[in-house]
Amino acid sequence: KQEVTQIPAALSVPEGENLVLNCSFTDSAIYNLQWFRQDPGKGLTSLLLIQSSQREQTSGRLNASLDKSSGRSTLYIAASQPGDSATYLCAGHMEYGNKLVFGAGTILRVKS
Amino acid sequence: NAGVTQTPKFQVLKTGQSMTLQCAQDMNHEYMSWYRQDPGMGLRLIHYSVGAGITDQGEVPNGYNVSRSTTEDFPLRLLSAAPSQTSVYFCASSYSTSGTQYFGPGTRLTVL
Numbered sequence: 001k002q003e004v005t006q007i008p009a010a011l012s013v014p015e016g017e018n019l020v021l022n023c024s025f026t027d028s029a030i031y032n033l034q035w036f037r038q039d040p041g042k043g044l045t046s047l048l049l050i051q052s053s054q055r056e057q058t059s060g061r062l063n064a065s066l067d068k069s070s071g072r073s074t075l076y077i078a079a080s081q082p083g084d085s086a087t088y089l090c091a092g093h094m095e096y097g098n099k100l101v102f103g104a105g106t107i108l109r110v111k112s
Numbered sequence: 113n114a115g116v117t118q119t120p121k122f123q124v125l126k127t128g129q130s131m132t133l134q135c136a137q138d139m140n141h142e143y144m145s146w147y148r149q150d151p152g153m154g155l156r157l158i159h160y161s162v163g164a165g166i167t168d169q170g171e172v173p174n175g176y177n178v179s180r181s182t183t184e185d186f187p188l189r190l191l192s193a194a195p196s197q198t199s200v201y202f203c204a205s206s207y208s209t210s211g212t213q214y215f216g217p218g219t220r221l222t223v224l
Contacts, residue, residue: 042218098144098209099170102156104152105154
């Protein structure tokens, strides 16, 4: 069974703190990993895509890593801001079909 | 580019009614998908398409039909709405199976 797990389920941090969100997966058929942000009542915004041949990707204050051998990905957010408050979802791209397998998400609250 | 657009944003149906959720993209993407998002269940794949004229079932296809007559459009049809289909529906597209997937803003559907 394809499973993607995200830890923690919720996180509350003061503004300015660096933080790490974790994503683990059990299916070896997952080859790429994509991180999304979802604001309440809104759609999903793609943050970073890490392809299987890469180990990490960076965009501004965000850095995502992928270790397929251990089935883990992390999203690092530097110098967090209240505007970073949202739900963060990781999703594995499956090798067959056009399918993403999603984790349940981490709800992040950055306090000012 | 408008990206991925979905209509309507909100819809209320009575049990047994049928309707079509519209999805369009202007990025010339071959790959399109429909997901539903439910509390505690995360996002699950309903149907997907790898090009015009080609569709396949995802994880939860029962009660839904799709067709893909053009590259741009991928409508989702509810044949006879049931309360279990109350959900938020997202359409996504990508250039390839390994590329970044872009999501629409969603349609919030309530079936009474």
